[in-house]
Amino acid sequence: MSGTPLECRMGCGACCIVISIAGPIPGMPNGKPAGLRCVNLTNDNLCTLFDLPQRPAVCSSLKPMKDMCGDSNEEAFTLLSVMEILTNPQNS
Numbered sequence: 001m002s003g004t005p006l007e008c009r010m011g012c013g014a015c016c017i018v019i020s021i022a023g024p025i026p027g028m029p030n031g032k033p034a035g036l037r038c039v040n041l042t043n044d045n046l047c048t049l050f051d052l053p054q055r056p057a058v059c060s061s062l063k064p065m066k067d068m069c070g071d072s073n074e075e076a077f078t079l080l081s082v083m084e085i086l087t088n089p090q091n092s
């Protein structure tokens with residue numbers, strides 16, 4: 001992923017919903033398929049594990065970037081949906 005580093009827009013949550021996560025997440029031992037809300041995401045789209053050691057490394061290492069997060073939550077959902085389709089081996 002490339003682009004200008006950003007601060008995460010609190011309350012967006014797009015990457016915690018749209019993308020798939022292959023490894024285990026607390027509460028989701030088999031990971032998370034694309035489009036399914038992570039069980040650790042609150043109703044106002046905040047991560048309950050944010051500062052905790054239980055937060056998966058894949059989540060902590062995902063850096064907000066302009067080409068992923070866009071300028072709005074809606075744009076992030078669109079950008080991430082396109083990326084998920086393009087990077088899913090089932091679609092190649």
Ligand code: SF4
Nearest residue numbers: 008009012013015069
């Ligand atoms: S898509 Fe970007 S702005 Fe939205 S929650 Fe993820 S990192 Fe934050």
Ligand code: SF4
Nearest residue numbers: 016038040041047059
């Ligand atoms: S553990 Fe937290 S950061 Fe990771 S996908 Fe779930 S809500 Fe998002």
